[in-house]
Amino acid sequence: MTSAINPQPLTFPRPIFAAVSPHPFLQAHLRSSTSSKPFRANGRLVTEFRPLGVNPGSLTHCNGSAVVRTGNTSVVCGVRAEILREEDIPGTQTYGAGAGATAGEKDGDEHMEGSEEQEEEEEEDDGAEIADLHLLVPNIELSTGSTPTTLPGNAPSSLAQTLISRINSLLHSTRLLRAKDLRITYTPSINPEDPYSAPETVVKGYWVLYIDIFFISLDGNPFDAAWLGILAALKSTKLPKAFYDEELEMILCSDSPSEAKPLRLRGLPVTCTFAVFEGQAQDDGEERKDWILSDPDAFEEAICRESVTVVLEKGGLMRVEKNGGGAVGRDEMKSLVKRSKERWAVWEAVLGKA
Amino acid sequence: MSPTALLSHLHRADGSATYTHAGYTLIGSVNGPIEVQRRDEQPEEATVEVNIRSAAGVGSPKERHLETVLHNTLRSVILTRSIPRTLVQITLQVKSFPEEESVSGVGSSLSLLPHLLHTSLLALLSASIPLSTILTSVLIAIPSSKSKSESTSPLVSPTAAELLRATPIQSTHVFAFSGDRRLLLNESEGTFNYDEWEEACEMAEEVCCKEGGVGGVDIGEGMEVDGQEDGNLEKWLRDVVAKKVGEEQRWRVA
Numbered sequence: 016m017t018s019a020i021n022p023q024p025l026t027f028p029r030p031i032f033a034a035v036s037p038h039p040f041l042q043a044h045l046r047s048s049t050s051s052k053p054f055r056a057n058g059r060l061v062t063e064f065r066p067l068g069v070n071p072g073s074l075t076h077c078n079g080s081a082v083v084r085t086g087n088t089s090v091v092c093g094v095r096a097e098i099l100r101e102e103d104i105p106g107t108q109t110y111g112a113g114a115g116a117t118a119g120e121k122d123g124d125e126h127m128e129g130s131e132e133q134e135e136e137e138e139e140d141d142g143a144e145i146a147d148l149h150l151l152v153p154n155i156e157l158s159t160g161s162t163p164t165t166l167p168g169n170a171p172s173s174l175a176q177t178l179i180s181r182i183n184s185l186l187h188s189t190r191l192l193r194a195k196d197l198r199i200t201y202t203p204s205i206n207p208e209d210p211y212s213a214p215e216t217v218v219k220g221y222w223v224l225y226i227d228i229f230f231i232s233l234d235g236n237p238f239d240a241a242w243l244g245i246l247a248a249l250k251s252t253k254l255p256k257a258f259y260d261e262e263l264e265m266i267l268c269s270d271s272p273s274e275a276k277p278l279r280l281r282g283l284p285v286t287c288t289f290a291v292f293e294g295q296a297q298d299d300g301e302e303r304k305d306w307i308l309s310d311p312d313a314f315e316e317a318i319c320r321e322s323v324t325v326v327l328e329k330g331g332l333m334r335v336e337k338n339g340g341g342a343v344g345r346d347e348m349k350s351l352v353k354r355s356k357e358r359w360a361v362w363e364a365v366l367g368k369a
Numbered sequence: 370m371s372p373t374a375l376l377s378h379l380h381r382a383d384g385s386a387t388y389t390h391a392g393y394t395l396i397g398s399v400n401g402p403i404e405v406q407r408r409d410e411q412p413e414e415a416t417v418e419v420n421i422r423s424a425a426g427v428g429s430p431k432e433r434h435l436e437t438v439l440h441n442t443l444r445s446v447i448l449t450r451s452i453p454r455t456l457v458q459i460t461l462q463v464k465s466f467p468e469e470e471s472v473s474g475v476g477s478s479l480s481l482l483p484h485l486l487h488t489s490l491l492a493l494l495s496a497s498i499p500l501s502t503i504l505t506s507v508l509i510a511i512p513s514s515k516s517k518s519e520s521t522s523p524l525v526s527p528t529a530a531e532l533l534r535a536t537p538i539q540s541t542h543v544f545a546f547s548g549d550r551r552l553l554l555n556e557s558e559g560t561f562n563y564d565e566w567e568e569a570c571e572m573a574e575e576v577c578c579k580e581g582g583v584g585g586v587d588i589g590e591g592m593e594v595d596g597q598e599d600g601n602l603e604k605w606l607r608d609v610v611a612k613k614v615g616e617e618q619r620w621r622v623a
Contacts, residue, residue: 345552
């Protein structure tokens with residue numbers, strides 16, 4: 016009788032295991048950590064986000080720019096302002112330019128309280144003006160080589176188009192920019208219609224902001240990186256002083272940088288994306304478990320089906336997007352909102368220092 | 370007013386549904402399981418493809434975004450592992466939308482989403498694609514309160530005209546629940562806090578899948594038309610399919 020050969024357990028080197036069976040690889044990490052805080056294959060805790068790096072104002076030919084990094088995801092964002100002349104605007108719709116623009120406009124922001132109240136009145140028309148005239152034009156490009164799936168010479172992929180659509184919708188729904196900052200107004204010296212009454216301020220044109228987001232490398236969570244890039248770039252944006260010249264009958268810009276106005280942002284909306292990893296039932300009889308991973312990288316994004324994005328401001332939520340599965344219910348959402356609130360403080364610190 | 374639907378009316382598609390509700394009419398067709406392109410083939414699952422065509426104009430990034438959202442949501446409901454290496458192709462055409470939609474203050478993507486989900490689910494049922502559960506979806510709009518003391522109650526599944534009357538809208542929420550009461554999809558936008566969100570979520574769950582099928586929640590005024598009480602979207606869904614099956618079986622039963 017021959018003695019049975021003891022079967023050797025099959026072992027893989029770490030990268031082979033990750034490539035051949037990614038799902039069990041991540042699950043092994045999450046289950047095997049003996050401490051109460053499970054960690055992921057990239058060494059981060061389940062609730063840990065990647066550190067942020069923001070470098071604003073680096074591009075010379077843009078009105079505002081920023082290079083932003085979260086882990087291995089790097090994004091360059093540039094904001095370029097072009098003028099849209101009033102005579103080129105189709106249609107006859109006029110917006111609330113006259114209302115807020117008469118009194119405080121020329122003096123700038125000297126009386127903050129007064130202009131704050133005026134803003135409250137303007138706020139309702141604000142979003143419509145910016146949206147209808149398309150004053151904000153975001154574009155996202157996933158450059159060749161940013162991910163293995165991005166090949167040169169193709170039309171924008173579904174992922175790029177989805178990102179653009181979400182960013183565009185978020186820019187408008189958060190009312191980040193004020194229409195007042197983008198208007199180029201003109202108050203004539205005398206009222207052409209009635210020399211005895213005060214001259215009315217008219218809108219002669221608008222600044223249109225072309226916001227270009229370029230991904231140098233993509234390692235998961237493009238949405239948060241793109242939004243951080245936009246916030247940093249807009250904060251560093253300076254619009255030259257534009258005025259309408261009566262004689263030449265055109266809009267001119269002042270050459271001196273001291274007359275340029277920085278762009279004001281309304282609040283600070285911060286985005287946080289999470290991915291849900293659905294564990295599979297194991298043979299050892301332990302219950303099936305799900306983990307909600309903060310700030311997923313590319314490896315985790317490929318094996319997670321469900322994702323949640325929370326956009327919040329200091330005072331409350333502004334957007335929630337969730338699809339792909341049914342693991343996150345009301346209770347889980349509460350804890351995600353809590354994680355996002357903590358993350359808000361980190362973004363504020365990073366953007367404040369930049 | 371409860372929605373109406375017509376099933377399996379397109380003869381060359383594996384499954385089809387036309388869905389009408391509050392001025393929106395959508396046609397959905399499903400083909401599957403059919404042969405898949407080699408590059409899209411997945412060894413252990415079916416590939417799901419969603420195409421959305423809008424009522425006017427060509428497809429834009431907005432439609433691509435809706436396609437991605439729908440794709441992710443439907444993929445979690447279709448039993449893709451039971452039909453590996455095949456394709457389930459879902460095409461949705463928006464035939465009409467209410468005139469007041471563009472000025473209602475709610476993004477057209479959000480207001481379209483529940484209707485897209487219902488149309489695609491009905492078309493999938495019509496095509497007999499294996500599903501793990503059904504899903505129902507509803508839109509909740511919270512108008513902003515005119516005065517600080519008065520709080521406004523959320524509008525459940527409002528028509529475009531109702532939304533216009535209630536402007537300005539402070540926040541809009543779309544929820545989709547599965548048959549086993551799990552939250553499958555949520556798109557919320559506006560200005561709101563967690564408590565408002567939770568309240569809207571609870572209201573949506575009531576409308577979508579309240580137990581017993583007879584709801585205490587009014588979807589709208591005049592719900593008790595013809596003595597019918599529709600409080601529950603899930604019950605409506607079952608009724609639509611039951612009616613269709615009953616019609617098809619009439620010779621067998623006679």
